[in-house]
Each structure stands twice: as structure tokens, then as C-alpha cells.
Amino acid sequence: MGGQPLFILSEDSQRTQGRDAQSSNIMAGKAVAESVRTTLGPRGMDKMLVDSSGDVVITNDGATILNEMDIEHPAAQMIVEVSESQEEEVGDGTTTAAVIAGNLLAEAEDLLEQDVHATTIVEGYHEAARIALEAVAEQVLEADVDDALLEQVAESSMTGKGTGGLTPAELAETVVEAIRHVESDDGVARDDVSVHTQVGASSSATELVPGIVIDEEPAHDEMPSEVEDASIAILDVELEVRTGEVDAEYTIDSIDQLNAALDAEEQELRGYAETIADSGVDVLFTTDDVDDRVAAYLAKEGVLTFADLGNKDARKIASATGASRVGALADLEAEDFGHADRIRTETFGGDDLAFVEGGAAAEAVTVFVRGGTAHVVSELERAIGDALDVVATALESGEVVPGAGATEIAIADEIRSAAAGIEGRKQLAVNAFADALDVVPRTLAGNTGQDPIDALVDLRAAHEAEGRAGLITQGEDVTIDDPVEYGVVDPADVKREAVESATEAATMIVRIDDVIAAE
Numbered sequence: 001m002g003g004q005p006l007f008i009l010s011e012d013s014q015r016t017q018g019r020d021a022q023s024s025n026i027m028a029g030k031a032v033a034e035s036v037r038t039t040l041g042p043r044g045m046d047k048m049l050v051d052s053s054g055d056v057v058i059t060n061d062g063a064t065i066l067n068e069m070d071i072e073h074p075a076a077q078m079i080v081e082v083s084e085s086q087e088e089e090v091g092d093g094t095t096t097a098a099v100i101a102g103n104l105l106a107e108a109e110d111l112l113e114q115d116v117h118a119t120t121i122v123e124g125y126h127e128a129a130r131i132a133l134e135a136v137a138e139q140v141l142e143a144d145v146d147d148a149l150l151e152q153v154a155e156s157s158m159t160g161k162g163t164g165g166l167t168p169a170e171l172a173e174t175v176v177e178a179i180r181h182v183e184s185d186d187g188v189a190r191d192d193v194s195v196h197t198q199v200g201a202s203s204s205a206t207e208l209v210p211g212i213v214i215d216e217e218p219a220h221d222e223m224p225s226e227v228e229d230a231s232i233a234i235l236d237v238e239l240e241v242r243t244g245e246v247d248a249e250y251t252i253d254s255i256d257q258l259n260a261a262l263d264a265e266e267q268e269l270r271g272y273a274e275t276i277a278d279s280g281v282d283v284l285f286t287t288d289d290v291d292d293r294v295a296a297y298l299a300k301e302g303v304l305t306f307a308d309l310g311n312k313d314a315r316k317i318a319s320a321t322g323a324s325r326v327g328a329l330a331d332l333e334a335e336d337f338g339h340a341d342r343i344r345t346e347t348f349g350g351d352d353l354a355f356v357e358g359g360a361a362a363e364a365v366t367v368f369v370r371g372g373t374a375h376v377v378s379e380l381e382r383a384i385g386d387a388l389d390v391v392a393t394a395l396e397s398g399e400v401v402p403g404a405g406a407t408e409i410a411i412a413d414e415i416r417s418a419a420a421g422i423e424g425r426k427q428l429a430v431n432a433f434a435d436a437l438d439v440v441p442r443t444l445a446g447n448t449g450q451d452p453i454d455a456l457v458d459l460r461a462a463h464e465a466e467g468r469a470g471l472i473t474q475g476e477d478v479t480i481d482d483p484v485e486y487g488v489v490d491p492a493d494v495k496r497e498a499v500e501s502a503t504e505a506a507t508m509i510v511r512i513d514d515v516i517a518a519e
Contacts, residue, residue: 021512021513023109024075025075025509025512026075026105026106026108026109026509026510028073028075028076029075029076029078029079029101029102029105029505029506029509030102030105030106030109031076032066032069032071032076032079032080032098032102033079033098033099033101033102033103033105034102035047035065035066035069036062036065036066036083036095036098036099037095037099037102037443038447039060039061039062039065039095040062040095040096040099040440040443040444040447041160041443041444041447041448041473042159042160042448042473043160043447043448043449043473044060044095044160044447045060045447046058046059046060047059047060047065049065049068049069051068056375057375057378058375058378058379059378059379059382060095060160060161061094061095061161061379061382061383061386062083062094062095062096062097062098063083063084063086063087063094064382066079066080066083066084066094066098067080067083067084075509075512078505078508078509079098079101079102079505081505082097082098082101082501082502082504082505083095083097083098085097085497085501086494086497086498086501089493089497089501090389090390090393090491090493090494090497091385091386091388091389091390091392091393092157092386092387092389092390092490092491092494093490093494093495093497093498096440096494096498097497097498097501097502098502099439099440099443100436100437100439100440100498100499100502101501101502101505101506102439103435103436103437103439104125104432104433104436104502104503104506105506105509105510106436107432107433107435107436108121108125108429108432108506108510110432111428111429111432112510114428116425116428116429117425118510118511118513119511120424120425120426120428120429121429121432121507121510122429122507122510122511123426123429124422124425124426124427124428124429124430124432124433125429125430125432125433125503125506125507125510126503126507127422127426127429127430128415128419128429128430128433128434128503129433129499129500129503131414131415131418131430132411132414132415132433132437132499133496133499133500134414135410135411135414135415136401136407136411136492136495136496136499137492138410138414139401139402139406139407139410139411139492139495140399140400140401140492141400141401141402141484141489143400145394145395145398145400147176147180149394149400149489150176150179150391150394150395151169151172151173151175151176152172152487152488152489153387153390153391153394153400153489153490153491154168154171154172154175154176154387154390154391155168155169155171155172155487156168156403156487156488156489156490157383157386157387157390157391157490158171158172158383158384158386158387159488161379161382161383161386168383171206171383171384171387172387174206174207174208174367174384175367175384175387175388175391176391177208178193178208178365178367178388179193179388179391179392179395181193181208181210181365182363182364182365183395187396188392188395188396190388190389190392192319192320192363192364192365193364193365193366193367193388194212194213194316194364194365194366194367195366195367195369195381195384195385195388196209196213196353196366196367196368196369197369197370197371197377197378197380197381198348198349198351198353198368198369198370198377199349199370199371199372199373199374199377200348200349200370200372201370201371201372202370202371202372203369203370203371203372203376203377203380204370205370206367206368206369206370206380207367207368208365208366208367208368209355209357209365209366209367209368210357210358210365211320211340211355211356211357211358211364211365211366212316212317212320212355212356212364212366213353213354213355213356213366213368214306214309214313214316214317214353214354214356215351215352215353215354216306216309216313216352216353216354217306217345217352217354218304218305218306218345218352219290219295219298219305219306219307220292220295220296220298220299220305221299222296222299222300223295223298223299223302223303223304223305224302224304225344225345226342226343226344226345227282227283227304227342227343227344228341228342229282229339229341229342230282230283230304230339230340230341230342230343231280231281231282231283231334231337231338231339232281232282232283232284232285232317232321232323232337232338232339232340232343232356233276233279233281233283233284233285233323233326233332233336233337233338234284234285234286234287234314234317234318234323234324234325234326234338235284235285235286235287235288235325235326235327235329235332236286236287236288236314236325236326236327237286237288237326237327237328237329238288238289239269239272239286239288239289239290239291239294239307239329240269240289240290240291240294269291269293269294269297270293270297272294272297272329273294273297273298273301273303274297275329275330275332276298276301276303276329276332277298277301277303279332279333279334280334280337281303281332281337282302282303282304282343283303283304283305283306283340283343284298284303284304284305284306285305285306285309285314285317285323286305286306286307286308286309287308287309287310287311287314287325288307288308289307289308290305290307290308295307304343304345306354316364317338317356318338319364320338320340320356320363320364321338321339321340321356322338322339323336323337323338324336324338340356340357340358341357341358342355342357342358343355343356343357344357367384367388369381369384390490390491390494393491393493393494394491394493397491397492397493399491399492399493400489400490400491400492401489401490401491401492401495402468402470402482402483402484402488402489402490403470403483403488403489403490404444404470404471404472404473404483404486404488405440405441405444405459405470405471406463406468406469406470406482406483407490407495408437408438408440408441408495409438409441409459409460409463409469409470410463410468411434411437411495411499412434412435412437412438413434413460413463413464415430415431415433415434415437416431416434418430419431419434433503438456441455441456441459441470441471442455442456444471445471445478448471448473448478449478450471450478455471455480458480459471459480462480462481466482468482468483468484469481469482470482470483470488472486472488474486
């Protein structure tokens with residue numbers, strides 16, 4: 001080439017290679033994990049997130065915090081994906097997963113500085129993760145997953161989260177009742193449990209509705225506010241005067257012609273209402289518009305009507321009541337009807353809600369959440385949603401493990417014991433993995449005001465002596481004891497998913513030694 005340099009990338013491209021690339025990516029991942037670390041545990045703190053438009057979110061839910069943050073660094077985004085994966089799979093443990101991933105990166109950084117190859121670290125981490133999953137299985141409690149244990153799972157999930165004026169114990173009973181309601185021989189239909197929030201009143205007014213709740217008001221003020229033993233129809237039909245697809249003009253030469261046109265229009269609209277009323281429908285839901293005159297006719301016939309529903313709400317009503325969605329009014333027949341014991345409308349602070357209760361609708365349930373402010377109900381909704389997920393997970397798997405950091409202490413101990421039998425530098429990575437898991441009890445201790453190192457030493461000693469030890473918080477007191485005795489338990493799947501997703505993200509980031517950013 002005559003000594004001339006060969007340029008492959010454009011002049012605007014930026015390239016970071018080798019140790020610099022690894023350090024940059026690890027630093028970004030650690031920074032994201034550190035941002036949610038103080039939210040972990042019963043004494044975890046909240047974060048206030050303010051976007052460019054001034055909207056405020058106050059929460060200590062790891063997945064929500066990371067989703068609301070405007071993170072651009074691709075390696076940092078991988079930690080966000082760890083949290084998202086944890087949320088989607090098991091519903092809780094999002095902060096734990098992110099913190100473990102960040103600490104795995106921190107341990108990997110130390111190993112890289114000791115000239116341990118990235119591939120060796122990755123192999124050691126995967127070996128340690130395999131041992132960790134086996135250790136989780138050994139920690140599963142030999143106990144029947146009854147309502148009492150499920151309530152403990154729900155309470156452990158909600159402890160430390162914003163639950164308004166209610167205690168986690170008070171909400172746990174509602175959560176378990178909701179999940180039990182949708183349990184069958186085929187499993188738990190988690191999607192049949194909804195959470196509906198409404199600002200106003202105190203959080204103590206939160207209740208379980210045997211059916212569904214939607215943000216809708218009657219199409220006419222004169223319609224009944226309550227219908228019992230209701231036959232329900234769902235139409236994907238516009239109940240207005242028909243219009244042609246082609247623009248056309250009509251010339252009217254006399255008042256009689258105008259009156260005839262108006263009468264024909266009136267007759268058409270009245271015909272819609274009569275067809276619906278004659279079909280035997282008590283309550284009508286439509287996904288399209290309803291003319292005011294049709295609504296007035298239906299009100300005279302006593303047919304409660306809700307117009308312009310969203311597709312999601314229409315699907316929810318169809319699923320809950322057994323009604324079939326009908327695309328043409330002429331096709332409406334009794335076999336398309338659904339049923340509910342009662343449909344009622346109520347007004348809360350200017351917002352109208354429709355409650356579809358009992359009968360076929362009772363196969364689905366709604367946790368109707370109340371709270372004094374929008375921030376309270378939003379955080380309460382997140383807490384209850386997580387609790388519903390973990391109770392459903394525990395009920396389906398039947399596997400529960402000790403919480404309060406006890407499982408992480410046991411897993412780390414098991415990994416260190418197994419590391420002694422692993423040859424070569426991979427042993428260093430396996431031991432580093434165990435050290436990374438210690439971040440959970442250390443963080444729990446730090447967030448309760450304890451010295452993390454002293455607490456970790458005491459936990460290990462108690463684990464050796466008693467076989468099970470966690471950091472128990474009761475009021476202002478923090479003690480080291482068996483968490484099962486205090487009802488602090490978690491689904492085993494939450495621990496498994498945290499280990500797997502954190503390992504996958506950390507090993508992927510560690511293997512990157514070249515970052516090319518093009519404009």
C-alpha cells in the first residue's frame with residue numbers, strides 16, 4: 001500500500017478496544033446497579049424520577065426505576081434488560097437481579113486486573129451459576145404451600161414498598177384471595193386478576209371485586225345505574241346514521257322531502273334501538289359510537305349502554321362474561337350473550353366506573369385500589385402487582401425458600417465449598433461469583449443502618465451454626481435469625497431467575513473487548 005494507512009471505518013466512527021472497552025462497559029453496568037441498590041430490602045429508600053415534562057414517579061421498584069431512567073449506554077441497557085426479564089418472568093426480585101449483575105461485573109473487573117482471561121471468567125461464572133441453581137433447590141422448604149404460606153410470600157414481597165395506610169399483612173390476604181379465585185386444575189390464570197386504581201378515599205378502602213372494573217360511563221343519563229341478572233351483548237358496530245363511502249349531494253325541493261328524509265333517519269336509528277331491545281339484551285357494550293338519539297331510545301327501553309370501548313376493555317368483558325363480539329347488528333342472537341349477576345356504575349370524584357360482577361364475570365377478579373394521591377395509588381398498584389405475581393409463581397411451582405438474605409448466604413457457601421474442587425484459574429472466577437452474591441445480605445444490612453461487613457460475618461457464622469440465617473427487621477430492631485420463623489420467604493423461582501439473568505448479562509458484558517460507535 002506504499003506505506004499509506006488503510007481506513008476501514010468512517011472518520012466519524014469511534015472505537016474503543018481491549019481493556020479500555022471492558023472497563024467502560026463494566027463501569028456503566030456497575031453504575032446502573034448502584035443506582036437501585038439503596039432501594040433493596042424492608043428499609044430500602046425510594047427514588048423520585050422527574051421527566052422533561054415535569055411528571056413525577058416516586059417508587060422503590062427496581063424495574064420501574066430503570067425503565068424511567070434515560071439510559072443510553074448499551075452495556076448499561078443490558079442491566080436494565082436483566083430487571084425487565086426478572087419482572088416479566090416472576091414479577092419480583094428486579095432490584096436483586098440488577099444488584100447481583102452489577103457486583104458480578106465488579107468482581108470480574110478485579111479478575112481482569114489480575115490478568116485472568118475474560119473467557120476463563122465466563123466459564124467460571126457459568127459453572128458457579130450451575131452450582132447456585134442446585135443450591136437453591138436444596139433450600140426449598142419442605143412445607144405445604146397453603147394460604148398462610150402464600151400470605152407470607154405476598155407480605156415479604158410488599159415489605160418496604162409503598163402500601164399507603166395499609167400494612168403488607170393486611171394486603172396479603174386480599175392478594176392470596178385473588179389468586180386462589182383464579183386457580184384451577186390447569187394452573188393459575190394470572191391474567192384473570194386485574195388491578196384497577198382510583199384516587200380518592202384512603203388505601204384502607206382497597207377491596208377485591210368479584211368481576212372486572214372499567215373506566216366507562218353510561219351513554220345516556222337516563223339509563224339505569226344498576227342491572228341485576230344481566231344479559232350482555234358486545235357489538236363492533238357504529239349505531240349512527242349510515243353514510244356512503246362516496247361523497248354525494250342530494251337536492252331537496254320541498255319541506256315534505258326534508259321531513260321524509262328526517263323521518264327515514266329517525267326510523268333507522270329507532271330501528272337500531274328496537275332490534276337491540278327486542279333481542280333481550282339488558283346491557284350493551286359497543287366499541288364504536290352510539291348516536292345520542294339511539295342512546296335515548298335505549299334508555300327508554302331500560303338497556304344500559306356503554307359506547308366507544310377500547311379493544312382491550314372489549315376483550316376483557318368478552319372473556320369475563322362469556323359474550324361473543326358481534327360485527328353486525330343483524331347477526332345479534334341470544335347465543336352471543338354473556339351474563340353477569342350485576343352490573344353497576346359508580347362515580348368517584350368525577351370519574352365514572354362500571355363494575356361487572358358475579359356470574360360468568362366472577363371467573364375474573366379485580367383488586368380495586370384506593371389511595372389519597374396519584375403517587376400513593378401508583379406505588380400501591382406496583383406493590384400489589386408484584387405480590388400477585390410472586391404468589392402465583394409460588395402456587396404453581398410449590399417451591400418456597402427463606403428470604404432476608406438467607407438463601408444468598410447458603411448459595412455462596414455452597415459455591416465456595418465446590419470451588420475447592422475446581423482446578424486452574426477458573427476457581428478464582430467461581431469464588432468471585434460467591435463473593436458477588438454476598439452483595440444481597442451486605443446491602444440489606446447497609447440499608448438497615450448496620451455495618452455491612454460485621455453483619456456479613458455474623459450471618460456466615462449463624463449459617464454455619466444453625467444452618468439457616470437471615471437479617472430480620474422488626475420495627476426498629478434488626479436481628480440475625482431463621483427467616484422462616486418470622487414468615488420471611490420468597491418463591492424459589494425468584495432466586496433462580498435472578499441468578500440466571502444476572503449471570504447472562506454479566507458474562508455478555510465481560511466478553512466484549514471492542515466497541516465501535518458509528519455516527
